[in-house]
Amino acid sequence: MAKASKAPASFETALAQLEDIIQAMESGDMPLETALGSYKQGIELIKFCQTKLADAEQQLKILENNELKPLELSNGQ
Template sequence: MAKKEQTTTPASFEAAIAELESIVAAMERDDLPLEQALASYQRGIDLLRHCQGTLDSAEQRVKVLEQGLLREMNTGENGQEP
C-alpha cells in the first residue's frame, strides 16, 4: 500500500529543508516504487514552494527594515567616521 501523501505545512523553514533533503536522498537511492516516487516528487515541489515563499517574505522584511536605516559609511584617514 502506498504511503499517504503529506500535505501539512512544515513547522519551520528548517523543518522544510530537512524534509526536502530527506526526499532528495530517498529519490537518489532510486528504490522507491513509481507511485511513491511521484508522491515524493510532488511533496518536494510543495516544500520547495514553501521555502521559496518563506525566503521571499524574509527578503521583503529585510528590505523594509533597511529602508532609511542604511547609509554609506564615510571613514576618515584613521578609519573612524568623521
C-alpha cells in the first residue's frame, strides 16, 4: 500500500488517501512491513495537510488585514 513519496494533488486528495490508510491499518490484516510503510506515508500526508491548512490560514489573515476574525454565519444564506 505504501507508494512513492509524491505530493498529493490537493488537500482533499491527501485527506482521502489518509482515510484509506487508516481504514486499511485498522483492519489488522496488514503485514508489519506494509504497516510501517503506510504509517510513514500517513505522516507525510499529515504534514502536507498541516502545511495546506497553515497556508490557508495565512491567506485569510492577509485578506482580513492581518487579523484572524471568527467566522460569522448569517441565517438564510
